[in-house]
Amino acid sequence: MFGISYKKNELQINNEINDKEIRLIDADGTMLGIVSISEALELAFQKDLDLVKISPNAVPPICKIADYNKTMYEKAKKKKEARKSQKIVVLKEVRLSVKIGENDLNLKSKNAHKFLLEGNKVKVSIRFKGRQQKYKEDGIEVLTKFADTLTEVGDIEKAPSLEGRTMIMIVSPKKK
Structure with a gap:
């Protein structure tokens, strides 16, 4: 973590993930179980997708095979919806x-x-x-x-x- 700086809200992807083992979720949402990081990266590259760390605080961390840009877009969309539904009382x-x-x-x-x-x-x-x-x-x-x-x-x-x-x-x- 010395050479890499992460933004606070940004997710880790592909080679940025340093854990030895992770809990892996496939692109269609099926649980693949606990696998090594090299296996997970290999599966992600075979499907031409990214390995995205969804829950870094879990033991072992949860990662999903998904398109990173699409994941970030959906996250921003949910955040915008949540902000829109807030009622500000004056x-x-x-x-x-x-x-x-x-x-x-x-x-x-x-x-x-x-x-x-x-x-x-x-x-x-x-x-x-x-x-x-x-x-x-x-x-x-x-x-x-x-x-x-x-x-x-x-x-x-x-x-x-x-x-x-x-x-x-x-x-x-x-x-x-």
Whole structure:
């Protein structure tokens, strides 16, 4: 391994494989058993294919007779499919105040409604300033009123809780 450097995600092929014995799988998927590396290379060259090390951590390592380029293409394709199926959840924030008016609350509620329909989570926060810290019950009342307007599209993931001077509640979209 001193003269050869391997890329992290790249598979070893043909003469790069240093093991004495390997578990061999044929091109059609049949198990050929444990064979020496020279036998495996001979079989691969007879079929005009490559010997590809699939599972290097197994004892003995598992190799397959296959077309290397095709194997790498399929691996990249699977990786791309996995990335495509991932859902990225974004956390949007809506800030309220303790003495928020009815119309302002409705406007903020419409924005949060839109965020939830897009599949994003919504963090609703109220910042207490000065003497407002005495009236934490008012903050909880505003947050529950806000949550009631979103019951058809969202569920409360984290109930209203006080973190320093800020009261936070997290609403996630309803499961379909």
